[in-house]
Amino acid sequence: MVEVRLEGVSKRFGRVVAVDNVSIVFEDGRFTVLLGPSGSGKSTILYLVAGVYKPSSGRIFFGDRDVTNLPPKERNVGLVFQNYALYPHMTVYENIAFPLRLRGEDEAAIDRKVHEVARLLHIEELLDRRPGQLSGGQQQRVALARALVKEPDVLLLDEPLSNLDALLRLTIRGELKKLQQKLGITAIHVTHDQAEAMSMADKIVVIDRGRVQQEGPPLEVYERPRNLFVATFIGSPPANTLPATVEHRDGYPLIRVAGSLYRPGERHAAKIREAGLDRVVVAFRPEHARLAEHPPEGEDLAFEAEVYLVEPLGRENIVTLEAAGMPVKVVTPPEERPSGRLYVVVPRERVLLFEPETGLSLDHL
Amino acid sequence: MALRLRLRRGGPAGEAAGADVETLERRRLNLVLGLAVGLGLAPVLYLYLLLVLSSFSNTMLTSLPLPGSGVELTLRNWEMLFRGQVAPAAGKIYTTRDIVLIILNTLVVALGVTAVVVAASVMAGYAFSRLRFRWRRGLMEFIILLHAFPGVALIIAVYAVYVWSLGPVRELLGRDSLAAYSVFYTVLARASLEIPMSIWLMKGFFDRIPWEVEWSALIDGASRFTVWRRILLPQVKPGIAALAIFAFLAGWEDLIYVRVFLYPQVKTLATFIEESVAGLETAYLPVVAAAGTLYLIPTIVFFIATQRLLLEAMSGGVKG
Numbered sequence: 001m002v003e004v005r006l007e008g009v010s011k012r013f014g015r016v017v018a019v020d021n022v023s024i025v026f027e028d029g030r031f032t033v034l035l036g037p038s039g040s041g042k043s044t045i046l047y048l049v050a051g052v053y054k055p056s057s058g059r060i061f062f063g064d065r066d067v068t069n070l071p072p073k074e075r076n077v078g079l080v081f082q083n084y085a086l087y088p089h090m091t092v093y094e095n096i097a098f099p100l101r102l103r104g105e106d107e108a109a110i111d112r113k114v115h116e117v118a119r120l121l122h123i124e125e126l127l128d129r130r131p132g133q134l135s136g137g138q139q140q141r142v143a144l145a146r147a148l149v150k151e152p153d154v155l156l157l158d159e160p161l162s163n164l165d166a167l168l169r170l171t172i173r174g175e176l177k178k179l180q181q182k183l184g185i186t187a188i189h190v191t192h193d194q195a196e197a198m199s200m201a202d203k204i205v206v207i208d209r210g211r212v213q214q215e216g217p218p219l220e221v222y223e224r225p226r227n228l229f230v231a232t233f234i235g236s237p238p239a240n241t242l243p244a245t246v247e248h249r250d251g252y253p254l255i256r257v258a259g260s261l262y263r264p265g266e267r268h269a270a271k272i273r274e275a276g277l278d279r280v281v282v283a284f285r286p287e288h289a290r291l292a293e294h295p296p297e298g299e300d301l302a303f304e305a306e307v308y309l310v311e312p313l314g315r316e317n318i319v320t321l322e323a324a325g326m327p328v329k330v331v332t333p334p335e336e337r338p339s340g341r342l343y344v345v346v347p348r349e350r351v352l353l354f355e356p357e358t359g360l361s362l363d364h365l
Numbered sequence: 366m367a368l369r370l371r372l373r374r375g376g377p378a379g380e381a382a383g384a385d386v387e388t389l390e391r392r393r394l395n396l397v398l399g400l401a402v403g404l405g406l407a408p409v410l411y412l413y414l415l416l417v418l419s420s421f422s423n424t425m426l427t428s429l430p431l432p433g434s435g436v437e438l439t440l441r442n443w444e445m446l447f448r449g450q451v452a453p454a455a456g457k458i459y460t461t462r463d464i465v466l467i468i469l470n471t472l473v474v475a476l477g478v479t480a481v482v483v484a485a486s487v488m489a490g491y492a493f494s495r496l497r498f499r500w501r502r503g504l505m506e507f508i509i510l511l512h513a514f515p516g517v518a519l520i521i522a523v524y525a526v527y528v529w530s531l532g533p534v535r536e537l538l539g540r541d542s543l544a545a546y547s548v549f550y551t552v553l554a555r556a557s558l559e560i561p562m563s564i565w566l567m568k569g570f571f572d573r574i575p576w577e578v579e580w581s582a583l584i585d586g587a588s589r590f591t592v593w594r595r596i597l598l599p600q601v602k603p604g605i606a607a608l609a610i611f612a613f614l615a616g617w618e619d620l621i622y623v624r625v626f627l628y629p630q631v632k633t634l635a636t637f638i639e640e641s642v643a644g645l646e647t648a649y650l651p652v653v654a655a656a657g658t659l660y661l662i663p664t665i666v667f668f669i670a671t672q673r674l675l676l677e678a679m680s681g682g683v684k685g
Contacts, residue, residue, distance in 0.1 A: 072583045073585070085580070
């Protein structure tokens with residue numbers, strides 16, 4: 001068990017910068033998820049930790065040990081690949097035993113450890129088969145067993161669930177998290193699936209274009225996104241974003257969004273004045289808004305919109321509205337079937353404001 | 366293509382109730398193709414059949430032996446062949462040749478070529494597939510260019526090198542070793558003709574193994590060499606088998622290189638048959654037919670036994 005630290009790590013492939021000056025701490029015994037769209041550099045970060053790639057600059061530490069220039073085999077990590085990368089010519093038993101054999105452990109110890117990990121992952125009855133005869137879920141377990149059998153300091157998971165069907169993914173998601181807690185192992189999990197990240201992570205690190213966009217506990221990342229990318233990447237459906245202009249009345253900035261005026265709080269107002277902004281982006285999560293027939297009392301954000309589409313999902317409805325030519329999504333209870341012109345109402349504390357040029361949240365400015 | 370289009374269009378009209386349209390068309394197409402290929406092959410197959418039958422009869426056959434044509438079926442030719450009696454003057458005066466030794470010589474050349482080709486192309490194929498080095502692309506294109514040269518076109522240069530090398534070899538190893546050296550040189554020269562294509566074939570097989578498998582083994586603690594030997598090689602076995610068969614047959618069948626480089630007293634089946642046919646007026650051809658049949662056997666056996674493997678190698682293995 002060990003803490004993994006990246007300090008100013010960059011990785012270039014020719015002229016392409018895949019990872020750009022990234023510093024992350026993966027805490028000892030915690031489950032950290034690297035979340036980002038494909039091509040964001042998240043898998044590259046994982047391979048840098050594994051030692052498959054060498055960083056172009058920066059240093060990587062396992063605890064106090066500088067592993068930057070160590071080959072993979074001296075890092076004691078277990079890696080589960082998206083396509084599992086099982087050795088097709090070996091039986092499941094031999095697959096799992098392979099890392100132990102390379103270490104030169106004796107046959108009795110190998111046999112004991114293979115059976116132990118097979119029991120842990122419920123694949124004992126598969127030990128004599130070959131990978132080609134297994135289902136996707138079974139292959140995934142074997143890959144996990146092979147990664148765990150050498151008792152690694154760090155468990156690396158490269159989208160291990162994305163090749164499974166949706167139902168199995170939900171089951172294994174839970175199992176994987178429980179297993180990690182039971183073993184108390186430092187785990188780094190790469191995924192592009194924000195729901196998977198939210199449900200499994202102790203800490204989420206959002207990556208885009210090779211840089212860390214935000215890191216923190218899942219709820220914090222969800223509720224207080226640091227920039228527009230994080231706000232629109234996380235959440236299903238993601239946060240609504242509306243461009244807005246700033247109007248000054250008696251020296252106080254008001255925000256005109258979708259035809260309505262919104263009076264931001266003191267803190268936001270101060271930021272707007274400070275940065276001299278004349279435009280902002282207003283954002284809010286679909287489940288934080290409600291629909292009303294009449295404009296509400298008080299100072300919540302409210303604007304008029306026309307219902308465009310209602311998608312009933314059973315547990316909830318996703319209502320798409322059109323406000324000043326912009327689509328807005330709102331999640332409503334299933335019994336509500338809104339239609340016509342309505343008011344979209346967002347409580348003040350749920351309104352997120354972003355600087356339009358950099359996409360940064362005003363709270364982080 | 367035109368054939369397929371015509372069949373497609375004709376399909377729905379003649380469609381039997383409940384039959385899968387596509388299967389029906391495929392079956393018809395296969396039938397037509399099968400007939401066409403069969404028809405095209407008929408004369409060739411007929412000649413080979415005559416060769417095989419001649420080896421079992423008292424005279425060279427030019428048509429199928431009908432009853433009453435005076436043709437006797439006999440095993441005598443094969444007996445003579447294995448006793449080494451190649452008989453001019455219709456089996457009366459014998460020239461003796463040790464046929465077992467000739468078969469052994471052929472095997473030595475064929476297996477030698479196989480070993481050299483497999484060793485070289487398995488290693489080079491891995492390098493071209495997995496390692497990044499200067500001139501990689503250029504070298505690969507150069508290799509395919511080499512493959513385009515027929516062996517005959519290169520033979521003068523290869524012969525010149527051979528002649529130059531003879532002097533030093535004679536000084537270093539002595540005159541008696543020259544026959545062995547000629548075998549060695551023949552094997553190398555013949556193998557070099559097979560190697561370019563084999564490298565490409567092996568590269569294709571290595572390309573099909575995902576990088577992740579290799580990385581996984583590296584993370585499990587293997588060295589690059591261990592990965593190659595224990596993880597990659599077992600997975601490219603079909604490719605190795607395919608190119609080993611190609612190489613073996615190339616060595617087994619070769620006439621030109623064997624004829625040019627091997628010491629004249631070292632005979633292989635190819636040069637033996639050539640020699641026997643050369644004295645056509647005096648040759649006893651049914652025995653030569655038996656030798657020819659013997660010479661054909663590996664080709665037939667290998668292709669029948671490994672049809673599917675070879676098809677896979679040719680269709681899946683070779684790609685940029």
